[in-house]
Amino acid sequence: MVSLLLEKGADIDAKNNLFDALREERFQDAMCILQDNLIHVNLRDSSQTPLLHLVVATQDLTLLQTLLQKPDLQIDAKDSKGETAWHVAAAHGHTSILTKLLQVTTNENGIDIANHMGQTPLHIASEKAHDSVVKYLLDVDANGFAKDKVSPSQHTS
Numbered sequence: 001m002v003s004l005l006l007e008k009g010a011d012i013d014a015k016n017n018l019f020d021a022l023r024e025e026r027f028q029d030a031m032c033i034l035q036d037n038l039i040h041v042n043l044r045d046s047s048q049t050p051l052l053h054l055v056v057a058t059q060d061l062t063l064l065q066t067l068l069q070k071p072d073l074q075i076d077a078k079d080s081k082g083e084t085a086w087h088v089a090a091a092h093g094h095t096s097i098l099t100k101l102l103q104v105t106t107n108e109n110g111i112d113i114a115n116h117m118g119q120t121p122l123h124i125a126s127e128k129a130h131d132s133v134v135k136y137l138l139d140v141d142a143n144g145f146a147k148d149k150v151s152p153s154q155h156t157s
Contacts, residue, residue: 014038082116090121118148
């Protein structure tokens with residue numbers, strides 16, 4: 001659809017359209033923009049949140065898979081709080097998204113990356129009481145004794 005509009009001379013601001021589509025849960029429109037390569041995969045919104053984080057928050061696995069297939073994607077991109085896509089998935093309780101991220105990550109310690117407060121995705125999942133995510137992260141060898149700036153996460157399986 002987006003390709004057709006461009007062929008007909010429509011003036012499309014793909015970046016804003018993509019962010020609008022994600023915000024309004026129009027995932028098919030977002031998919032078209034991603035598939036048509038109308039945007040740079042590492043772009044950020046006005047609050048400096050990476051596109052990957054916004055897609056992770058949707059919990060749309062098809063949309064995420066499309067983005068993850070882009071060769072230039074920075075999988076460990078951090079937002080203004082120092083959080084990665086792992087933190088976002090943990091905060092939203094998305095075990096399936098974490099699984100997908102684990103399948104494509106090149107950084108074996110991605111699950112232990114700390115944000116500016118020293119919190120790993122395990123801290124975030126625990127804080128949000130996402131027990132299934134806590135269990136999953138421990139099952140994939142997240143550091144259960146990582147310390148944030150306040151206290152250790154101290155999780156046991």
